[in-house]
Amino acid sequence: MMHILKSGAVYFGVWIKADKLMVPFKTIDFGTNGGALFATQNGLPMTNIDLVNQNQVQLNAGMENYYLSGNHHNFLVVGEPSAKGNFNLVALVPDEKILEKLPYLQKIVEFIAFACLISLPLGLYLLRRTIMLPLNRLMVAMKRIRSGHLETRIDTFPTSDEFILVNETFNNMMSQIQELRINVYEEQLSKQKEELQRLQLQINPHFFMNSLNIVYNLAKVKNFELIKEMSLSLMQYFRYMFRSNLSFVKLKEELEHTKNYFRIQELRFPGSLTCEIHAPEFLIDTYVPPLVIQTFVENTVKHAVTLDEPIHISMNIDVIELEGFPCINIVIQDTGKGFPQEVLSILQRNESLVTEQGEHVGIWNVQRRLRLLYAHAVQISFSNGSPCGAVIEITLPIHSKM
Incomplete structure (x- = not known):
């Protein structure tokens, strides 16, 4: 290789063997068949000519990109143009050298x-x-x-x-x-x-006043035997009423209280009221809420009994099965005129009845207590019987022990 420089009228030149320039590249391991060389810009090898010719490596493809060449494209050709001369530095790397670390x-x-x-x-x-x-x-x-x-x-x-x-x-x-x-x-x-407790302690003032009036009239005629009987019945009646600490009582106690109430009303309406109760023996120890049966009977007496025609009240108590569970069924029926249609419609819609004084009647009292005790497990139905009379049917879950 030769390089000439001009300084004024004088020319300086230097030449060197290309093989000498390749000495530093010999320290690079290109593999057994690889090597570095100089080539002209036209792709002619200047050094390592035998390597290029034997393997038919093309050097004229340009040095901008790497490419594969050789007999079987088994050489990676990597080149870089020289910044000082019209030649390229080219490295030929055989594929076995590239893949030897694979x-x-x-x-x-x-x-x-x-x-x-x-x-x-x-x-x-x-x-x-x-x-x-x-x-x-x-x-x-x-x-x-x-x-x-x-x-x-x-x-x-x-x-x-x-x-x-x-x-x-x-x-x-x-x-x-x-x-x-x-x-x-x-x-x-x-x-x-x-x-x-508050609902159970609600006492009908009219009943209390009427009872005292009966005692007074009996005293006027000096009927001491009936006075004693009436006083005993009233004492037992109010003793039962004031058992406010009990949420349940035995059925036989509730029936005894109802009979006692009947006796008081018989003294008030002599010859105008009769009663009949049918309850199987095996149910008398069943527990029921107090003042339920008596309240419905009291409502019947209050609205059905007159001095014109005798009224008969019957109660039938038995066991039925409701949704797979045994329940006590209480049917109270009278021979009176029955519920007025307006009242019956209100009761069948489960709405509350209110007196002219704005007070709830006994039926609402019982319904409220039963809802508190049983939630939706209780059923109460109201209807008019055939040919006459009111019919009340109560269905309660059975409580054999408390």
Whole structure:
């Protein structure tokens, strides 16, 4: 290679063998069949001519991009134009040199794949343990609570600090909700008990005044035997009325109270009132709410009994099955004129009857008490019998023990 420089009228020139310039490239490992060389811009080799000719490597494809050449395209040709001369520096790298490190790369890839295969189950296990299981326990607890099991709590188990905090907060919240619900429930029970006592203690002032008037009239005619009987009946009547601490009594006690009430009314309406009660022996120890039967009988006496025509009241008590459960069925029927159509419509719509003074009548009192005691498990129906008379049917769940 020659390079000439002009300085004024003087020319300076230098030449050097191209092989000398290739000495630094001999330190680069191009493989057994590879090497570096100089080539003209037309693609003619200036050094390593035998390497180019033997392998038929084309050097005129341009040095802008890498390309494959040779007999079997088994050389990677990499070149760079010289900035000082009209030649290119070209490197011929055989494919076996490029691929000689491939087994190591394959081993690295295999190792990475194996590591991923091992770490994937471990990652899934950690994901399940730290996230999925705590979430599943939380969801199971919430489903049980939605089903009404407010005592449900999430057990303590090893997990992340975040889920430990969530579980503790959840348990504390449910404890407070359960305690609040118990307090509200107890308060409601207390209010219901107070209302039951108040309803049971409601005494008809007209009945009380009429009873005193009967005693007074008997005293005027000096009928002391009837006065004693009337006084005893009134004493037993009010003793039963004031048993306000009881929500249930035995059926035989309720029937005895009803008979006692009948006796008082017979003294008030002599010859105008008769009564008949049919109750099987096995039911007399069944528990029923107090003042239920007597209240309906009292309502019948109040609205059906007149001095013009005798009234007969019959009560039939038996056991029926309602929705697969045994219930006590009480049917009260009289021979009076029956319910007025307007009143019957109100009763059949489960609406309350109110007196002219704005007070609820005894039927509403009983309905309210039964709703408090049985919720929707009680049934009360009102109708007019054939050919006459009012019919009241009460169906209550059986309580054999209290």
